[in-house]
Amino acid sequence: MELSGSMSTRRDGADVDALWSEMTRSEDQHKDAVKRLLQRSMAEKGARKTKDKTSKRSVAQLALRGLGSAATVSHALKNEKVRDADPFVVTRDLNRLSDESSATRRQAALALERHFLSDDVPDDVLDPALFAEMAKPLFKRFNDSVEKVREVCVRVTTKFVARQEDLLSILPYLMPAITRRIQSQWSYDEENQVFTRDQFVHDAFKRGRIAVDADQVRRVKPSEPSEEIRLLLLQLIDALLTNAFERRASSILHAYVFDMLLLLVAAVHDDFHEIKIAGCALLREISKHMVSVMKHFTVAFVRAVKPLLHHRLARVRLAGLDCIQWLVVCPNVEKCKGSGTDAIVDLLGHRDENVIPIAAFYTPEVRLNSFAKLDQDANPQVRRAFYAMVQYWMKHLPDRYDHESRLMPYLLSAVTDELEETSRDAREALAALGRMHEAEQGEEVLEMKQYGLDGRNPSFNYSKRLPPPFLDDRPSLGTRLFVRSRTRRFLNPILRELENWQSPTRAHAVRLLKTVLVYSEEHVTGDAHALIDTLLRVWDDDELQRQPKDNEGRSHLQDVADLTGRFVAPKTYMPLVLARLHGETAVVGQIVTPEMIATTLEVLYFLMDGSLDSALLPHAQEVVEAVSGSVILEFQSPRLNTALSRLLHQLASLLKRRGRDTVSAYFLEHGRLTSLELVYQRLFEAAMIVRQRGITTATKEADGALQTLSDAEGLGDEAQLMEVHFDASFDRAAATLIGLSDVQWAPTRPEQLLIDALVTCSGVVVLTSSEGRTTRVLDCLRRCATAQDGDDARDTPRLIANKRLLDHVLQALPTDDAQCIADQHVSECARAATTPLDQADSKAAAA
Structure with a gap:
């Protein structure tokens, strides 16, 4: 026992001596390191002084050589001096980034910027092994209070991440640093497939509480106040995704993709338009390369990106369209459909008629068709991108039939x-x-x-x-x-x-x-x-x-x-149009206006212009009878008469081309025969009445209609046309006029205008060509010029107008015939005349 105790004591003393010698050696090494550092600092200080003196001499020498002004050369040498005076040391500047002084951190950030972010940085500077040591200090500075420090750290990180091969080693530190700085307040509702900012209010809304969208109530201030830094953070995520996708290593991002998606939701709702555009671009790339993950969120993202389609900037609308296009077509192979196609109805603002949300009973609800607004967008490039998206969907969507x-x-x-x-x-x-x-x-x-x-x-x-x-x-x-x-x-x-x-x-x-x-x-x-x-x-x-x-x-x-006239048969559209021309009460109501008739005539003209002649021939008589009725010819509207004259010219041209087939076509359609002369007669009368009104635009078309009608009947000119139709037209108009009272008569009545046109436009040859025609004409005019209501109606406009026609006929007749007829007319007028004025008028007529 004593032997073992003495051996233990001896062993403990040896260990203490070893520790003491090691501590002494470490202290000596530390003193040597400090001594070398001081010597190097003194050498650098002396070199700095020597260089300052040399710089002053260099400025003067370069200025004397004419290489520039002293100020210019001094500025260039100053930049060179700053670069050489403070040599870059990675460890030192990284340590300075953690300094308590904001000025020191800023200087360190500027040093990093000069070393890594200049335009002429060699490739060996961006060494992945170096980034492994720099990563954590850089990530910590994402939350720095100095904006310049945050900016430089994010930019340096982006440059290294774009070249980094081993992303898995930095992802556990990089993604928390980004999410901690942006701090997205959004969450995902899987049941309703929407992103919501306030989960508590959203849950209450699902239970039936009336809630208003937070965007309409207040603006949420982002945790990163600088728009440029927020954009740089998105560019960092872009570099990370691009690197992973190029190396086909997207699976390493699955653990962090949900955090990325929440960051992108915040980016889409950001106030800065460049951030919106960058967020849409990132969503598009994720939809292309991470289908297995993105297919669960595409509907929610389409609904989140939808407001960008109404942005005031065309660039944002284009970015939103591009993003939505790829979100919708993101394939869902299990269901054989595009994973985002359920959101198409939201883009269209469509909802089934039998579906009414409970909130619609308490708050106003507005459904907006985003596609309709894009369809009428003022920017041609936006419209073209929208149409290209629709074309792509209709060609490539697996469920395009729906x-x-x-x-x-x-x-x-x-x-x-x-x-x-x-x-x-x-x-x-x-x-x-x-x-x-x-x-x-x-x-x-x-x-x-x-x-x-x-x-x-x-x-x-x-x-x-x-x-x-x-x-x-x-x-x-x-x-x-x-x-x-x-x-x-x-x-x-x-x-x-x-x-x-x-x-x-x-x-x-x-x-x-x-x-x-x-x-x-x-x-x-x-x-x-x-x-x-x-x-x-x-x-x-x-x-x-x-x-x-x-x-x-x-x-x-x-x-x-x-086009309607081309692809709708005349037998289908004629009853619909002619009912208005006939003035049927069930169609036009109680009042028939000239504007209504003019509109119908114009529409009928274009319908007939598109139809085939063979299809129109069975209905030619119906149209002529409708347009030559008193309901239409009584109106004096310039627009109506112009439209009527165009339609008459069109009908005359039809008869000129296919007039011979009219009777057979009418028989095949209606099962009974008709007279082509009656069609010609009505067409002639309507054209004469329209021309007599003297409306410039209508007169030209009426002249063309009469000339075309004469060609259709095989006659040489209008005089022959007048000769053929004079008697029937005059007798028909006179029979109507004679039975009218002075109250019913008017100078613009179609019958009066027809008689005026026949008398004034007919020459002597027409008036005297047949036996008894002149006598019949004068007799009719005399009866029309005679007062029917007693002596009180002697000076009516009707009497004066027909006397004027009598005067015109008598002047056109030969002298012998005129004298004989005038004597007879004077005697008839003398019976009715009771005042000197009437007698003077009778004598003047006889003369």
């Missing part, structure tokens, strides 16, 4: 876009979709082609040139089948938008309607009643009647009427 009818209106809108490139791309996309439809429905399309079941109906006009931008490029059968099967769903909303209170919406609706008619062709017949009724209601809209530059003097609304 959304084609919702997206089709926006793709068709691109066809008539003001930008030619956008319109061309849209037509090419529709053609590609048509080829895809033909490939999928091959047997059906082949059968229709072989049996001619589409595009060969003799009642429709397929050969006429289409309006711009189609012109001679008729859509293929597959494209027409693809489009028309989806247009019935949104045709009625388009018709309603034609009466919208906003003029841009109406202008857009009429362009879209024109495109729908081009692709639907004869399948629009099922909605002809609603289409024509809407045309008649909105025809007088100045915005819709505005003529584009490239449309050959026609407005889009006139093109719509023309």
Whole structure:
């Protein structure tokens, strides 16, 4: 026992001696290190003084040599001096970053900036091994109170992370540093697939509490006040993701991806537009490379990015569109669909009619169609990006069949876009979709082609040139089948938008309607009643009647009427239009106005202009009888008479081209014969009445109608036309006038105007060509000029007007015939005349 104790004591003494010698040796080494450091500092101080003296001499020498002013050279040498005077030491500057003095930390940050962030930094400076020592001190300074320190640390970290090979070693420290600085306040509701800022209020909202969005109540101040630093942090995340994706190491990010997504939600809602753009770009890249993770959050992110589509800056709207495009198509292979397609209805502002949220009973609810606003965006590039997104979805979405009818209106809108490139791309996309439809429905399309079941109906006009931008490029059968099967769903909303209170919406609706008619062709017949009724209601809209530059003097609304006439048979639209011309109470109501009739005539003109002649011939007599009725001819409106004269000219041209087939076509359609002479007679009378009114625009068209009618009847000129129709027209008008009282008579009555036109426009040859014509004319005029209500009506305008016609006829007749007829007329007038004034008028007429 004593021996063992002595041995233990001896061993403890040896250990103490060893420890003491080691401590002494460490102290000596420390003194040697301090001595070397002091010697180096003294040497650097002497070199600094020598260099200062040399610099002063160098400034003077360079200035004398003419290499620049003394101030310029001094500034250059000063920068060089700063670089050389304080040599960069990584360990020292990293330690200075943790100094309590903000000035010291700032100087250290500037040193790091000069060393790592200058333009001419060699590659060996950015050594990954060096970053392993620098990483933690840099990450700690992300929360520094000095903005410059935070900026430099984030930028240096970004530069190293972009080149780092071993990301796994720094991720556990980097991501907490970023999230601690940004401190995203957002959380994710998996059940409703939305991001919410206040989880407590959101849970209460799900239980039924009325809550208002926090963005509408107050603005949340970000934890990082500097917009530039927040943007740099996003660029750091971008560098991290890019490095991982390039190395195909995205799996190492799975543990931190949720934190990244919450940071990106905050970025999307940030006030700085550059941060919004950067956040959208990061979401797009994550959607492409991390599908297995992102597919669970795409719907929520689409709803979060949706407000960016209404941002005032076009760049932000473009970034939002690009982000949403890839979020929606992010594949969900298990369900064979795009993982974000459920959010398309949110973008459209759509909700089923039988779904009403409880909150809608207590708070106002506004649903906004974001796609409709993008469709009418003032920036052409935004519209083009939007249309490109829709085209991409309709081609590549796995579940595109569920959304084609919702997206089709926006793709068709691109066809008539003001930008030619956008319109061309849209037509090419529709053609590609048509080829895809033909490939999928091959047997059906082949059968229709072989049996001619589409595009060969003799009642429709397929050969006429289409309006711009189609012109001679008729859509293929597959494209027409693809489009028309989806247009019935949104045709009625388009018709309603034609009466919208906003003029841009109406202008857009009429362009879209024109495109729908081009692709639907004869399948629009099922909605002809609603289409024509809407045309008649909105025809007088100045915005819709505005003529584009490239449309050959026609407005889009006139093109719509023309296309309706092409692809709707006349037997379908004639009853709808002629009911208004007949003044049916069930259609027009109790009051018939000239504006209403003028609108109907103009619409009918364009409908007939688009129809085939063979389809119009059976209805030519109906149209002539309708437009030559007293309901229309009694109005003196210049617009109505101009529209009527154009329609008469159109009918005369139709009879000139196919007049011989009118009787047979009428018989085949109605099962009974008709007289073509009656059609010519009514057309002649209506044209004469319109011309007699003296309206400049109407007179020219009426002259053309009469000339065309004479050619249709095989007559040489208007005199022969007058000779053929004089007797029947005069007798018909005179029979009506004679039975009228002075109260019913007016100088603008159609019958009076017809007699005036026949008498004043007929020459001597016409008046004297047949036996008894002159006597019959004068007798009729005498009876019309004789007062029917007694002596009180002697000086009425009717009496004066017919006396004037008598005077005109007597002056046109030969002298012998005029004297004989005048004597007889004087005797008749003398019986009725009782005052000297009447006798003087009778003598003047006889003379």
